[in-house]
Amino acid sequence: MNPLACAIAIDTKALLLLTFLTMPKASIRKNPPGLSIRELTEDQYFKIKMAAFVEKKTVRQWLLDLADTRIRDLTKKGLLPKGK
Numbered sequence: 001m002n003p004l005a006c007a008i009a010i011d012t013k014a015l016l017l018l019t020f021l022t023m024p025k026a027s028i029r030k031n032p033p034g035l036s037i038r039e040l041t042e043d044q045y046f047k048i049k050m051a052a053f054v055e056k057k058t059v060r061q062w063l064l065d066l067a068d069t070r071i072r073d074l075t076k077k078g079l080l081p082k083g084k
Contacts, residue, residue, distance in 0.1 A: 048062065048063070
């Protein structure tokens with residue numbers, strides 16, 4: 001089962017909580033860190049799935065594209081440092 005689906009099945013009543021798994025910097029290049037989204041409501045997950053479907057993407061790819069777009073916007077505003 002998808003980790004996102006597992007997290008949703010466990011608890012769907014509280015606010016969105018992101019848990020980042022941290023790794024040593026050298027390991028990140030080989031194995032990117034995982035991301036678990038817990039306490040996501042069924043309605044939120046349904047809307048995410050529908051948005052991904054409309055754009056003909058997987059939920060994973062839709063979320064990654066959303067994050068990339070947001071990071072790019074924050075970098076342009078000078079709120080995040082420019083990366084490699």
